[in-house]
Amino acid sequence: MFFHRQVLQYKATPEKPDAVYARKLQEVIGGQYGEITVAMQYSFQAWNAHMPGKYRDLLFATAAEEFGHVEMLATMVAQLLEKAPVGITEDAIQKDPTVAAIIGGTDVQEAIAAGAGARPVDSNGNPWNAGYVTASGNLLADFTSNVNAEMQGRIQVARLYHMTDDPGVRDLLSFLLARDTMHQNQWLAAARELQEEGNESVPVPSNFPIKKEHREVSYQAINFSNGAAMGQGSWASGPTPDGLGEFTYIDTPPEGVPMPPPTHPDARFYGT
Amino acid sequence: MFFHRQVLQYKATPEKPDAVYARKLQEVIGGQYGEITVAMQYSFQAWNAHMPGKYRDLLFATAAEEFGHVEMLATMVAQLLEKAPVGITEDAIQKDPTVAAIIGGTDVQEAIAAGAGARPVDSNGNPWNAGYVTASGNLLADFTSNVNAEMQGRIQVARLYHMTDDPGVRDLLSFLLARDTMHQNQWLAAARELQEEGNESVPVPSNFPIKKEHREVSYQAINFSNGAAMGQGSWASGPTPDGLGEFTYIDTPPEGVPMPPPTHPDARFYGT
Amino acid sequence: MFFHRQVLQYKATPEKPDAVYARKLQEVIGGQYGEITVAMQYSFQAWNAHMPGKYRDLLFATAAEEFGHVEMLATMVAQLLEKAPVGITEDAIQKDPTVAAIIGGTDVQEAIAAGAGARPVDSNGNPWNAGYVTASGNLLADFTSNVNAEMQGRIQVARLYHMTDDPGVRDLLSFLLARDTMHQNQWLAAARELQEEGNESVPVPSNFPIKKEHREVSYQAINFSNGAAMGQGSWASGPTPDGLGEFTYIDTPPEGVPMPPPTHPDARFYGT
Amino acid sequence: MFFHRQVLQYKATPEKPDAVYARKLQEVIGGQYGEITVAMQYSFQAWNAHMPGKYRDLLFATAAEEFGHVEMLATMVAQLLEKAPVGITEDAIQKDPTVAAIIGGTDVQEAIAAGAGARPVDSNGNPWNAGYVTASGNLLADFTSNVNAEMQGRIQVARLYHMTDDPGVRDLLSFLLARDTMHQNQWLAAARELQEEGNESVPVPSNFPIKKEHREVSYQAINFSNGAAMGQGSWASGPTPDGLGEFTYIDTPPEGVPMPPPTHPDARFYGT
Amino acid sequence: MFFHRQVLQYKATPEKPDAVYARKLQEVIGGQYGEITVAMQYSFQAWNAHMPGKYRDLLFATAAEEFGHVEMLATMVAQLLEKAPVGITEDAIQKDPTVAAIIGGTDVQEAIAAGAGARPVDSNGNPWNAGYVTASGNLLADFTSNVNAEMQGRIQVARLYHMTDDPGVRDLLSFLLARDTMHQNQWLAAARELQEEGNESVPVPSNFPIKKEHREVSYQAINFSNGAAMGQGSWASGPTPDGLGEFTYIDTPPEGVPMPPPTHPDARFYGT
Amino acid sequence: MFFHRQVLQYKATPEKPDAVYARKLQEVIGGQYGEITVAMQYSFQAWNAHMPGKYRDLLFATAAEEFGHVEMLATMVAQLLEKAPVGITEDAIQKDPTVAAIIGGTDVQEAIAAGAGARPVDSNGNPWNAGYVTASGNLLADFTSNVNAEMQGRIQVARLYHMTDDPGVRDLLSFLLARDTMHQNQWLAAARELQEEGNESVPVPSNFPIKKEHREVSYQAINFSNGAAMGQGSWASGPTPDGLGEFTYIDTPPEGVPMPPPTHPDARFYGT
Ligand SMILES: [Ca+2]
Ligand SMILES: [Ca+2]
Ligand SMILES: [Ca+2]
Ligand SMILES: [Ca+2]
Ligand SMILES: [Ca+2]
Ligand SMILES: [Ca+2]
Incomplete structure (x- = not known):
C-alpha cells in the first residue's frame, strides 16, 4: 500500500516563473531517465523480486521516494508556468526579445492541454512510456540497470543546473543531485553485496551452465x-x-560461414 | 562507412521449422534489449564520443558486430517460419493439438505483413523504437548502460535456450551467449579502465562541483x-x-516541508 | 458508407498567415482530444453498438460531422502556413524579433515533411494514435467518455482562442466552440436518456450482480x-x-493484509 | 511525499497458477484504463489543481490508493505465473490440450523479459504510455474523465471476473469492483458538488464568454x-x-461554404 | 464535409463466428497498411494539395471510399466476435482442441476492452498511429506512396483470403481485392499522367536545380x-x-574521407 | 556480417555550428523517411528475400550504404551542436535576437539527454520506430515502397538545403541528393526488371487467382x-x-447494401 502526505521532501519553489525552463524540467519528470521511470522501475522490481529481505526492502523504500521526486518536480513546473502568458501579441514580440524566445521555447501542450500545469512527458513532449522500465527478476542485472539510471539521471540534472540561474530551482536540483549520488552509491553497494553473498555473479545469469x-x-x-x-x-x-x-x-574478424539459402514459404504468401 | 559481407558470423540454421518459436526469437531482435538496440546504442555512443582512441574504437567495433547479430537472428526466424501454414482448417485442429498451439502462438504479422519473414519488432509485436537507446556523451554512464544491456540480453537468450529443443537454434544461442559473456566483460573492463585513467568517477558526472x-x-x-x-x-x-x-x-523519513500553495494561472486557461 | 462534398461546414480562412499558430492548432487536429479522436471514437462506438435506433444514429451522425471538423482545421492550417518562410537568414533574425520567434515556434515537420501542410499530429508533433479511442460496447460508459472528450476539446479551443488575434481564425474557433457546446449537451442528454429508459445505470455495468x-x-x-x-x-x-x-x-486506511511470500519460478528463468 | 507499507489493501492470492489469465489481468494493470492510468491521472490532477481543500485532498487520497491497486494486481500476476513452464515439449502438447492453449495464451514477455513477473503493459503487451492521462486544470472536465475511467475500468474487471473460476482471483476482483463502485460514485458526487458550489458548469469551460x-x-x-x-x-x-x-x-446538414482555394507555398517546398 | 449513409458498399456477413480470424482481420483495419491508413493518407494529401481539379478530386473521392472500407471490416469483425466465449473452462479445453486454439488466437482486448467489438489496432494489438501516413505536398511522390500502400494492402488481403474458409468473409475480401486492383491501377495512371502533363518527373523533386x-x-x-x-x-x-x-x-566503394575529429562541447555537458 | 571503417563516404563538416539546424537535420536521420528507415528497410527486405542473386545483392549493398548515411548525418549534427550554449542568460537574449531564436529552435534533448550529440529521433523529437519499415516478401511491392522512400527522402533533403546557408552542410546535402537520385533510379529500374523477367506484375500480387x-x-x-x-x-x-x-x-456510388443488424454478444460482456 502507498500513502501520501501533503508535504514535500524538499522545498520546490522558484524565485520567479520561467515557462521555457518548465519545458526543460519535463525531461526529468517524464523522460527516459526521469523520476517516473525510476519510480515505476523500482516498484516492478520489488513486485517481481524472489528474495524477501533487505534487497526487496531497499527497492520498495526507494520506489516510494521516487514518486515523491516526481511530485516535487511537477510542483515546481506548475509554479514556473504560473505567469505564463496565454497569448502573445505581435507588439510584445517586437518590443522584447525575451518574448520571442518564449514563443518557441515553451511546451505548448503545458498550456493548451494542461492549463499551465505539469505533464507526464519529456522535454520534447513525448509521453512517458513503460518501454523505459527494466525489471527482469534478476537483481544483479536490474541493480546494474539502476546504477545506470541514476547516472543518466544525475547527468541530466547537472546539465539542467546550468540552464537556469533561478536560486529556487537550483536549490531543488542540488537536493536531487545529492539523492542521485546516494542512489548511485546504493545500487553499486547492493550489486557488490549480491555478488559477495553469492546470489549472482558475472556473466549474468551465472547459473546458466x-x-x-x-x-x-x-x-x-x-x-x-x-x-x-x-x-x-x-x-x-x-x-x-x-x-x-x-x-x-x-584484429580481423573470422571469415564467417555461408548464409543459408533464401527461404521458400508457401506460394500463398505471394512472395516473389 | 559500413560494409556488408554475405556470410554469417556463425551458423544459423534450425533443424526444423517452428513458427511459434520464431515469434519468441523476435524479442532478441527487436525488443528493448534485442540486437537492434545494442547495435544502434553503440553506434550513437561512438558518433557522440568526445575522445578519439580505444574507447571509441571499441564502440565502433562492437556496433558493427551487433548488426551482424540482428542478421543471424533474422535469418534464423525466416527459416523457422519457412513451413508455416497459411491457413489452418478446423479439421487439422481437431486432429492435432500442435496445430491448436500454433494458432495462438505465432506472430500473425510475420505471416500477414512479412510473408513468413522476420520483423523489427519484439515478441509481442511492438515495433522497435529508439526510446530504448542510451547515448549520453558520458562514457562511464554509457558503459554502465551497456553492461546492463548485455546482462539483460544474456538473461533473455538463456531463457530462450530452454524454450526450444532444436539443436540448430540452441547452437546459435550458444554462440550469442558467449558473445554476451564477452560483451559484459568488455564493458566492465572499459568502465574500470575509464576510472583508473581518471576520465570519470562515481558519482557520475564527477566533475559537477x-x-x-x-x-x-x-x-x-x-x-x-x-x-x-x-x-x-x-x-x-x-x-x-x-x-x-x-x-x-x-528509518523514518524526515517530516518534509509544506507544499507551496496551488498556482493561479491566467483566467483564460479556464482552470477551476 | 461515407461521402465527401467539397464544401466546408463553416468558413475557415485566416486573415493572414501565422506559422507559429499553425503548430498550436495541430493540437485540436491530432491531439489526445483533437477532432481525429472524436471522429474515430464515435465511429467505432457506432460500429460496436448493440442497439439499433436513435443512439446509434446519433453516433453515426456525429462521427461524420467530426471528420468534417478535421477538414476545416487542416484547411486552416495549410493557409496559416502558406507564406511560411523556407529558410531564415541570420540577417532576418537580427532585424526582426518576430523572425526569431518563428524559428522555434513552428512545427518543423509541417515544413520538412508536409511542405507547408497540415499533419495528423498534435502540437508537439506526436503522431495521433488509437490509444486515445474509447469504444467499450457499453453506451453509458462511452457517452460519459464522449462528454469528457467534448469538455476537454472545448477547453482547448477556448485556450487557443486567446492565443491569436486573427479574426478569421477566431471566427472558425467560435463555430467549433458552439458545436462543442452542442456535443457536450447532446451526450449529457443521451446519457440521461439511456438511464431513464432503463438501459444502464450507475455503477456501470449495472447488470453485474x-x-x-x-x-x-x-x-x-x-x-x-x-x-x-x-x-x-x-x-x-x-x-x-x-x-x-x-x-x-x-480517515485512516485499514491495516491491510500481509503480502504473500515472493514467488519462486522455475530456476531456468534465472532470477535471483 | 509517498510512503509504502509492506501490506496489501486486500488479499491477492490465486488458488492456483494460470499463466494465460496472468496475461489478461495485465489489461487492468497497464492498459488504457488500468490502475497505472488512474494512479497517474489523479496524481497529475492534484499537482495541477488550483483550489486547495477537499477536491485536491480527494485527488491525493485516491491517487495513493490506486498505486496500491497496481501493487495488488502485480502481486497477483506474479503468483499466477509462478509455475509457468519455461519450455514446452512437443510431447506435452500432444498429450494435453491445455498445454496447447497455454502456448498462445500467455504473454511471452512476462517470461522472456520479466522472468515470470508482472509488467507495466496491457493484455496485448503494449507498454503503458502517458497519452492515456487527462489532467487539464479544469476539475469538472477532469472529474468527468475520472467517472469515465472508473466506468471503463469496472466494465473490464467485470468481464475479467467471468474469464476465471479461481476463487482467489475472483475475490480480489470483487474487492476492486467495489472500489470502482465507490470511485464512480465519488467522482459523480464531486462533479455535482463543484457545480452546486458554482465553481464550474456546463458547457465547460463555463467562463468562456x-x-x-x-x-x-x-x-x-x-x-x-x-x-x-x-x-x-x-x-x-x-x-x-x-x-x-x-x-x-x-435532418439535412446545411449546404456548407466553398472551400478556400488550395494553397501555394514557396516553390522551394517542391510541392506539385 | 463528410456524410454517412447507413448502408455498406458491399455485403459483410460471415457465415459463422470466428474470433481467431477476427483478430487477423484487424491488420487490414488498423495496421500499417490497413484501411485507416489509406483513408487518412488520401484525406491529408487532398487537404495539402496545391492544384485544384482532377488529382485532388480523385484524392477526396478515394479517401471517402476508404473510410467505408474501415466500416465494412469493423462490421465484419463485430460479427465474427458475436459468439465469442467470455470465459473458457478447463473442461472445455480438454474436450475440444478448437477451444485450446481459441485461447491464444484471439485478441483479448477485443473482449476485455471492446466487449466483442472491432478496434482501431492491428493484428498484434498495436494501436494505429499517424506515423504510417504520408502526405508531402508533392503528388508524384505521394501517388507512388499510394501505389505501394495498395500493393501492400492487396498482398495482405490475399494472404488473409487463404486463412479462412468462410464464404461470407471470402466474399468481402474478394470485393476488397478488386478495389485494391482498381486503386493500384488508378494511382499508377495518375502518376503517369502527372508526368505526361509535366507537373513533375524523376528524380523527385524535379525542380530542385x-x-x-x-x-x-x-x-x-x-x-x-x-x-x-x-x-x-x-x-x-x-x-x-x-x-x-x-x-x-x-564494385568496391571508394576509400572515403577521414572522419572529422570528435567534438568537444562545453564542459558543463559533462561528457567524458 | 557488417564491417565498419572509420572514414565517411563524403565530407561532413559544417563551416560553423548551428544548433537550430541540427534539430532540423534530425528529420533525415530518425524521421519516417530518414536514413535509419531505409537502412533497416533494405536490410529486412534482404533477409526476407526468397530469390538469391542480383535483387538481393542490390538490397544488401544499398542497406550498408544507408547505415553510412546515418553516420555522416550524425557526425554532422554533433559538429553543428559543438558550440551550443548550455545555459542562456536573460541578458544574452536581450542583446541578441539570434539567442532568442536558438532557445526555441533547438532540440532540448540533444542537450539534456545527449550532451550535444545526435539522437535516433526526428526533428520533433519523436523516437524512430519500426512502424516505418516495409518488408513484405514481395519485391515489386517493396521496390515500389523503396522508390517512394527515396522520393520522400530527396524532397526532405531538398527542403533542408534551403534552410541553411552553410557551405559545408550544403555540400553534404548535395552528395545525399545525388545518392537519392541514384536510389530512385535504381529501384525504378529494379521494379521494371522484375516485371520484364516475369517475376511479378500489376496488380500485385499477380499470382492471386x-x-x-x-x-x-x-x-x-x-x-x-x-x-x-x-x-x-x-x-x-x-x-x-x-x-x-x-x-x-x-459519378454516383451505387446504393450499397443494408447493414447487418447490430451484434448481441454474451450478456457477460456488459454491453448496452
Ligand atoms: Ca530521483
Ligand atoms: Ca549481441
Ligand atoms: Ca468537433
Ligand atoms: Ca482502482
Ligand atoms: Ca481499401
Ligand atoms: Ca540515403
Whole structure:
C-alpha cells in the first residue's frame, strides 16, 4: 500500500516563473531517465523480486521516494508556468526579445492541454512510456540497470543546473543531485553485496551452465571496425572481470560461414 | 562507412521449422534489449564520443558486430517460419493439438505483413523504437548502460535456450551467449579502465562541483517503506563506493516541508 | 458508407498567415482530444453498438460531422502556413524579433515533411494514435467518455482562442466552440436518456450482480493522503449517486493484509 | 511525499497458477484504463489543481490508493505465473490440450523479459504510455474523465471476473469492483458538488464568454448520417442540459461554404 | 464535409463466428497498411494539395471510399466476435482442441476492452498511429506512396483470403481485392499522367536545380556488400529511368574521407 | 556480417555550428523517411528475400550504404551542436535576437539527454520506430515502397538545403541528393526488371487467382466526393496500366447494401 502526505521532501519553489525552463524540467519528470521511470522501475522490481529481505526492502523504500521526486518536480513546473502568458501579441514580440524566445521555447501542450500545469512527458513532449522500465527478476542485472539510471539521471540534472540561474530551482536540483549520488552509491553497494553473498555473479545469469556457451569466443575482442587502438584496452588482453578467462584480441574478424539459402514459404504468401 | 559481407558470423540454421518459436526469437531482435538496440546504442555512443582512441574504437567495433547479430537472428526466424501454414482448417485442429498451439502462438504479422519473414519488432509485436537507446556523451554512464544491456540480453537468450529443443537454434544461442559473456566483460573492463585513467568517477558526472549538491543527504539510506531489513545492507552503513562518504540509515523519513500553495494561472486557461 | 462534398461546414480562412499558430492548432487536429479522436471514437462506438435506433444514429451522425471538423482545421492550417518562410537568414533574425520567434515556434515537420501542410499530429508533433479511442460496447460508459472528450476539446479551443488575434481564425474557433457546446449537451442528454429508459445505470455495468462485489467497501471514502478536508465533501457522507448506499469516511486506511511470500519460478528463468 | 507499507489493501492470492489469465489481468494493470492510468491521472490532477481543500485532498487520497491497486494486481500476476513452464515439449502438447492453449495464451514477455513477473503493459503487451492521462486544470472536465475511467475500468474487471473460476482471483476482483463502485460514485458526487458550489458548469469551460461562440449552432442536432431515429432523442428537442437553450433537429446538414482555394507555398517546398 | 449513409458498399456477413480470424482481420483495419491508413493518407494529401481539379478530386473521392472500407471490416469483425466465449473452462479445453486454439488466437482486448467489438489496432494489438501516413505536398511522390500502400494492402488481403474458409468473409475480401486492383491501377495512371502533363518527373523533386547535386555519384551503383550479381541488373549499366544519365557499376566503394575529429562541447555537458 | 571503417563516404563538416539546424537535420536521420528507415528497410527486405542473386545483392549493398548515411548525418549534427550554449542568460537574449531564436529552435534533448550529440529521433523529437519499415516478401511491392522512400527522402533533403546557408552542410546535402537520385533510379529500374523477367506484375500480387476477385468493380473509378473533374483523368476511361481491363467512371456510388443488424454478444460482456 502507498500513502501520501501533503508535504514535500524538499522545498520546490522558484524565485520567479520561467515557462521555457518548465519545458526543460519535463525531461526529468517524464523522460527516459526521469523520476517516473525510476519510480515505476523500482516498484516492478520489488513486485517481481524472489528474495524477501533487505534487497526487496531497499527497492520498495526507494520506489516510494521516487514518486515523491516526481511530485516535487511537477510542483515546481506548475509554479514556473504560473505567469505564463496565454497569448502573445505581435507588439510584445517586437518590443522584447525575451518574448520571442518564449514563443518557441515553451511546451505548448503545458498550456493548451494542461492549463499551465505539469505533464507526464519529456522535454520534447513525448509521453512517458513503460518501454523505459527494466525489471527482469534478476537483481544483479536490474541493480546494474539502476546504477545506470541514476547516472543518466544525475547527468541530466547537472546539465539542467546550468540552464537556469533561478536560486529556487537550483536549490531543488542540488537536493536531487545529492539523492542521485546516494542512489548511485546504493545500487553499486547492493550489486557488490549480491555478488559477495553469492546470489549472482558475472556473466549474468551465472547459473546458466557455462559449458553450453561457445567458450572459444567468450573472451575474444573482435574488431569489426578498423580502429587501430581497439587492441590497447584492458578488454583485449589480460584476465577477464568474471575471473573465468583471458581476453584475446582478434584484429580481423573470422571469415564467417555461408548464409543459408533464401527461404521458400508457401506460394500463398505471394512472395516473389 | 559500413560494409556488408554475405556470410554469417556463425551458423544459423534450425533443424526444423517452428513458427511459434520464431515469434519468441523476435524479442532478441527487436525488443528493448534485442540486437537492434545494442547495435544502434553503440553506434550513437561512438558518433557522440568526445575522445578519439580505444574507447571509441571499441564502440565502433562492437556496433558493427551487433548488426551482424540482428542478421543471424533474422535469418534464423525466416527459416523457422519457412513451413508455416497459411491457413489452418478446423479439421487439422481437431486432429492435432500442435496445430491448436500454433494458432495462438505465432506472430500473425510475420505471416500477414512479412510473408513468413522476420520483423523489427519484439515478441509481442511492438515495433522497435529508439526510446530504448542510451547515448549520453558520458562514457562511464554509457558503459554502465551497456553492461546492463548485455546482462539483460544474456538473461533473455538463456531463457530462450530452454524454450526450444532444436539443436540448430540452441547452437546459435550458444554462440550469442558467449558473445554476451564477452560483451559484459568488455564493458566492465572499459568502465574500470575509464576510472583508473581518471576520465570519470562515481558519482557520475564527477566533475559537477560536488559542493553544489546538498551533501547532508548524499549518503542517507531513507526508508520510505517499512521493510525491517532495509538497514541491514551495506548501503546503510560503512564507506560509500564513491569513497567520499559514509552511509547512514534513516528509518523514518524526515517530516518534509509544506507544499507551496496551488498556482493561479491566467483566467483564460479556464482552470477551476 | 461515407461521402465527401467539397464544401466546408463553416468558413475557415485566416486573415493572414501565422506559422507559429499553425503548430498550436495541430493540437485540436491530432491531439489526445483533437477532432481525429472524436471522429474515430464515435465511429467505432457506432460500429460496436448493440442497439439499433436513435443512439446509434446519433453516433453515426456525429462521427461524420467530426471528420468534417478535421477538414476545416487542416484547411486552416495549410493557409496559416502558406507564406511560411523556407529558410531564415541570420540577417532576418537580427532585424526582426518576430523572425526569431518563428524559428522555434513552428512545427518543423509541417515544413520538412508536409511542405507547408497540415499533419495528423498534435502540437508537439506526436503522431495521433488509437490509444486515445474509447469504444467499450457499453453506451453509458462511452457517452460519459464522449462528454469528457467534448469538455476537454472545448477547453482547448477556448485556450487557443486567446492565443491569436486573427479574426478569421477566431471566427472558425467560435463555430467549433458552439458545436462543442452542442456535443457536450447532446451526450449529457443521451446519457440521461439511456438511464431513464432503463438501459444502464450507475455503477456501470449495472447488470453485474452487485452482491458479488465486496459491498462493505463500496461506499467508503478512504483517505490514503492526509488532507484534512477530504471528509468534508458530499462523497464522504450522505446518499450515494447510484441510490444504493450511504457514503462513509475512513480517515485512516485499514491495516491491510500481509503480502504473500515472493514467488519462486522455475530456476531456468534465472532470477535471483 | 509517498510512503509504502509492506501490506496489501486486500488479499491477492490465486488458488492456483494460470499463466494465460496472468496475461489478461495485465489489461487492468497497464492498459488504457488500468490502475497505472488512474494512479497517474489523479496524481497529475492534484499537482495541477488550483483550489486547495477537499477536491485536491480527494485527488491525493485516491491517487495513493490506486498505486496500491497496481501493487495488488502485480502481486497477483506474479503468483499466477509462478509455475509457468519455461519450455514446452512437443510431447506435452500432444498429450494435453491445455498445454496447447497455454502456448498462445500467455504473454511471452512476462517470461522472456520479466522472468515470470508482472509488467507495466496491457493484455496485448503494449507498454503503458502517458497519452492515456487527462489532467487539464479544469476539475469538472477532469472529474468527468475520472467517472469515465472508473466506468471503463469496472466494465473490464467485470468481464475479467467471468474469464476465471479461481476463487482467489475472483475475490480480489470483487474487492476492486467495489472500489470502482465507490470511485464512480465519488467522482459523480464531486462533479455535482463543484457545480452546486458554482465553481464550474456546463458547457465547460463555463467562463468562456458564451456570446463569442456561434450561438445559432450551439443546440442543433445535425444529422450527418441518414438514421431515421436520430430526431427521436432528447438531444433533438426540448431544453438543453446546460439550461441555456433548446435543442433543434436538422435532418439535412446545411449546404456548407466553398472551400478556400488550395494553397501555394514557396516553390522551394517542391510541392506539385 | 463528410456524410454517412447507413448502408455498406458491399455485403459483410460471415457465415459463422470466428474470433481467431477476427483478430487477423484487424491488420487490414488498423495496421500499417490497413484501411485507416489509406483513408487518412488520401484525406491529408487532398487537404495539402496545391492544384485544384482532377488529382485532388480523385484524392477526396478515394479517401471517402476508404473510410467505408474501415466500416465494412469493423462490421465484419463485430460479427465474427458475436459468439465469442467470455470465459473458457478447463473442461472445455480438454474436450475440444478448437477451444485450446481459441485461447491464444484471439485478441483479448477485443473482449476485455471492446466487449466483442472491432478496434482501431492491428493484428498484434498495436494501436494505429499517424506515423504510417504520408502526405508531402508533392503528388508524384505521394501517388507512388499510394501505389505501394495498395500493393501492400492487396498482398495482405490475399494472404488473409487463404486463412479462412468462410464464404461470407471470402466474399468481402474478394470485393476488397478488386478495389485494391482498381486503386493500384488508378494511382499508377495518375502518376503517369502527372508526368505526361509535366507537373513533375524523376528524380523527385524535379525542380530542385539538379546541378546542385553531386552529379558524379548520381548514377553509380556502389556495392557496399559482396554480392557477385549486383552488377548484372539494369541499375548497373545502361540509361537511367530519369532519362538523364547512364548507370555505372562500382564494385568496391571508394576509400572515403577521414572522419572529422570528435567534438568537444562545453564542459558543463559533462561528457567524458 | 557488417564491417565498419572509420572514414565517411563524403565530407561532413559544417563551416560553423548551428544548433537550430541540427534539430532540423534530425528529420533525415530518425524521421519516417530518414536514413535509419531505409537502412533497416533494405536490410529486412534482404533477409526476407526468397530469390538469391542480383535483387538481393542490390538490397544488401544499398542497406550498408544507408547505415553510412546515418553516420555522416550524425557526425554532422554533433559538429553543428559543438558550440551550443548550455545555459542562456536573460541578458544574452536581450542583446541578441539570434539567442532568442536558438532557445526555441533547438532540440532540448540533444542537450539534456545527449550532451550535444545526435539522437535516433526526428526533428520533433519523436523516437524512430519500426512502424516505418516495409518488408513484405514481395519485391515489386517493396521496390515500389523503396522508390517512394527515396522520393520522400530527396524532397526532405531538398527542403533542408534551403534552410541553411552553410557551405559545408550544403555540400553534404548535395552528395545525399545525388545518392537519392541514384536510389530512385535504381529501384525504378529494379521494379521494371522484375516485371520484364516475369517475376511479378500489376496488380500485385499477380499470382492471386484474379477470378476470385469481384472483377466487376476492379476498374471502376467511383466518385465518393463531388469533384467535377474526377472523371477527366486517365483513371476514368481507357485501358488500365495492368493491361487487363478498361477504366469506367461512376459519378454516383451505387446504393450499397443494408447493414447487418447490430451484434448481441454474451450478456457477460456488459454491453448496452
Ligand atoms: Ca530521483
Ligand atoms: Ca549481441
Ligand atoms: Ca468537433
Ligand atoms: Ca482502482
Ligand atoms: Ca481499401
Ligand atoms: Ca540515403
